[in-house]
Amino acid sequence: MYLAANGRPDAPPRTPGARRRVPATVLALGAVSLVTDVSSEMVAAVLPLYLVLGLGLTPLQFGFLDGMFNGATALVRLLGGRLADRRGHHKRVAGAGYLLSALSRLGLLLAGSATGAIAAAIAADRLGKGIRTAPRDALISLSGPPETLGRSFGVHRAMDTTGALLGPLAAFAVLWATADAYDAVFAVSFCIGLLGVLLLVVHVPAAPGPAAAAPPAPRAAPPRPSVLRDPAFRRVLYASAVLGATTIGDAFLYLLLLRGLDLPPALFTLLPLGAAAVYLLLAVPAGRLADRTGRRTAFLIGHAALLGAYVLLLAPVSPPTVVGVLALLGVFYATTDGVLMALAAPALPVAGRAGGLAVLQTGQALARLLGAAGFGAAWTLWGSGPALWTAALALAGALAAASRIMPADLPATSPTAPEAP
Amino acid sequence: MNSLSRRLRLALTVTAVLLLAGGSLGYVLHARHRERPPGQQADASFRIEEPGLYFRDTAGGRVARQPGSGLPRVTGGPSCDRFHTAGDHALCLRKLPGVPARTEALVLDRGLREIRRVTVPGIPNRARVSASGRILSWTTFTTGDSYNTAAFSTRTAILDLRTGYLIKSIEQIPLTLGGARHHDSDVNYWGVTFAADDNRFYATVSTRGATHLVEGDLRAWSAKALRENAECPSLSPDGARIAFKKKVSDDLRAPWRLYVLNLATMREQPLAEPHSVDDQAAWLDDSTLAYALPGQDGRASDIWSVPADGTGPPRLLAPGGSSPASVR
Numbered sequence: 136m137y138l139a140a141n142g143r144p145d146a147p148p149r150t151p152g153a154r155r156r157v158p159a160t161v162l163a164l165g166a167v168s169l170v171t172d173v174s175s176e177m178v179a180a181v182l183p184l185y186l187v188l189g190l191g192l193t194p195l196q197f198g199f200l201d202g203m204f205n206g207a208t209a210l211v212r213l214l215g216g217r218l219a220d221r222r223g224h225h226k227r228v229a230g231a232g233y234l235l236s237a238l239s240r241l242g243l244l245l246a247g248s249a250t251g252a253i254a255a256a257i258a259a260d261r262l263g264k265g266i267r268t269a270p271r272d273a274l275i276s277l278s279g280p281p282e283t284l285g286r287s288f289g290v291h292r293a294m295d296t297t298g299a300l301l302g303p304l305a306a307f308a309v310l311w312a313t314a315d316a317y318d319a320v321f322a323v324s325f326c327i328g329l330l331g332v333l334l335l336v337v338h339v340p341a342a343p344g345p346a347a348a349a350p351p352a353p354r355a356a357p358p359r360p361s362v363l364r365d366p367a368f369r370r371v372l373y374a375s376a377v378l379g380a381t382t383i384g385d386a387f388l389y390l391l392l393l394r395g396l397d398l399p400p401a402l403f404t405l406l407p408l409g410a411a412a413v414y415l416l417l418a419v420p421a422g423r424l425a426d427r428t429g430r431r432t433a434f435l436i437g438h439a440a441l442l443g444a445y446v447l448l449l450a451p452v453s454p455p456t457v458v459g460v461l462a463l464l465g466v467f468y469a470t471t472d473g474v475l476m477a478l479a480a481p482a483l484p485v486a487g488r489a490g491g492l493a494v495l496q497t498g499q500a501l502a503r504l505l506g507a508a509g510f511g512a513a514w515t516l517w518g519s520g521p522a523l524w525t526a527a528l529a530l531a532g533a534l535a536a537a538s539r540i541m542p543a544d545l546p547a548t549s550p551t552a553p554e555a556p
Numbered sequence: 557m558n559s560l561s562r563r564l565r566l567a568l569t570v571t572a573v574l575l576l577a578g579g580s581l582g583y584v585l586h587a588r589h590r591e592r593p594p595g596q597q598a599d600a601s602f603r604i605e606e607p608g609l610y611f612r613d614t615a616g617g618r619v620a621r622q623p624g625s626g627l628p629r630v631t632g633g634p635s636c637d638r639f640h641t642a643g644d645h646a647l648c649l650r651k652l653p654g655v656p657a658r659t660e661a662l663v664l665d666r667g668l669r670e671i672r673r674v675t676v677p678g679i680p681n682r683a684r685v686s687a688s689g690r691i692l693s694w695t696t697f698t699t700g701d702s703y704n705t706a707a708f709s710t711r712t713a714i715l716d717l718r719t720g721y722l723i724k725s726i727e728q729i730p731l732t733l734g735g736a737r738h739h740d741s742d743v744n745y746w747g748v749t750f751a752a753d754d755n756r757f758y759a760t761v762s763t764r765g766a767t768h769l770v771e772g773d774l775r776a777w778s779a780k781a782l783r784e785n786a787e788c789p790s791l792s793p794d795g796a797r798i799a800f801k802k803k804v805s806d807d808l809r810a811p812w813r814l815y816v817l818n819l820a821t822m823r824e825q826p827l828a829e830p831h832s833v834d835d836q837a838a839w840l841d842d843s844t845l846a847y848a849l850p851g852q853d854g855r856a857s858d859i860w861s862v863p864a865d866g867t868g869p870p871r872l873l874a875p876g877g878s879s880p881a882s883v884r
Contacts, residue, residue, distance in 0.1 A: 315651075338565060
């Protein structure tokens, strides 16, 4: 598989000028994610209504179904990373994940009103999402020179977010055109999901791009690298976990905005769109900036933006606050999500990259879950004001700690992947 | 796959896009053709005048009447997702197509002519008309009210036809719980039932993870919690008892049982229905209740009846029906 990459006729010529271009594999993976997100967000947007109205499930049962598999996803993600690292099967593992999610729509279509079958379909979707994430990010990180990774991830995340924004619109359009035929949403989502799988199969090369894998790097195929033993990676992991644990969850921020302004609850669904739009616009510039000024700095600045959002909410809420909080949230995502992957990837050996990224993503997700749960508890106990003060102080403390823990700067051009002349 | 030429890959992609777009379009067109037009009006001959059991026929979604046990049902009422009738009026809730979900509450007279139409957010859940027909209430499920976007909350409205005054959500009613004024934004009301004086009402409130039966006063605009764990109350015609569903199990497949509460003694009596009932029961007379259960033999739901004193086996009243309302 690796050898095949050397002979690819369409591999971009590795001249300094060509490096300005975003690698074709990153664009292809971005397109796959865009299409897949349209497919999955279509279903996510209508699933609550379908289950409760169409099938007569009680909201209680729906909440149970919905929350049932969230914990398992984290474990599956680790498994996906592990599988992908074995003999470099990134594309195959990611493809299996995409295919599983696409097929789950077919499951929803055929399940009818059988609750067990619906639960199985939802589980298959989450499973697919868990499996594919780490191998896909590893593929992105292996598809370009390390010094432009921030931009690569920025491009991918921007395309991904575009899909997430388009999905609900597509679902509403289908419901509108068919007078509420939910099965039509599932059928269209299935077709779009299949297209995503096909784009992956046809346009994404099986082996990591030439930039990272082609040179016979000494660490290209160690027996089983334990990423946790690498001190630089470990420090990134700790820093991201500490910061993650002081992240209170967007939903709380939106709720504080709605309460402060006494806005109609219907707007609740629009607020995330605002933040996503800012994220979409800033993902690429933020990634480029991170490449230039250091990803560590960008990552810390992103969390400082989140702290800014908390502080804004501590003051009485006014309409400009809404704009400010949404913008800061967008900045936070643009400078942390893809940037963290770009930050950590060069520290990971090629053969342990998917697994390492999976560990990092899982660690961050679990820490955030903890943070949101803690904030929820604090809110219930002390009320929203004191809870937010606590969160802001904790985040400030975490920022100080993370700036010390985080390695000064990971080598953008590490000996792992030397540049060919 | 790496050896595929650029042209071949392009051809493959274009073919796939065309095929899948064609498939999507075909399915959408097929679904569009198949869906029934929503919101059919009642046939001119169908009126709420003759006695019998009025209910929603799950086969076509329209209101039907069953004159008596074993007699053939008469169809031809309006299409409703939830229905109730009493006194001079009927209430028909319809889910409007599209997202976000909205519900249309239609107030009809006995000739099923439209008197008033209100559109509210959410999907239809409960409908109730007071015995005189002058006061109506409905509940919808809505999404997106709380930070857990997937969670549902309820919205209950009360419409007074004497004054035309509509309270779109009764959430702000001052509530006394455990002897103290209760303030919390997480209160949710559902399943209102009215007393014969067209002023007193009962409903369910949920707050901080528990549900309570509340007694409310429309004129005084206040409510107090009477008892924990009693949902979807339904006051008997004589006003002495309340039928309700009680949560008896954490098993999500069968959480509730039907009970009757004696308001004089505040003692509750489980009814003989062994299945979990997720419905606001309707009194057929002072000693019998009707309610919907998930249907048998592939029907969406069936209407059953059971004696209100805890005796006797349940009886299948109207297969393929929901939203029962008795007109005498």
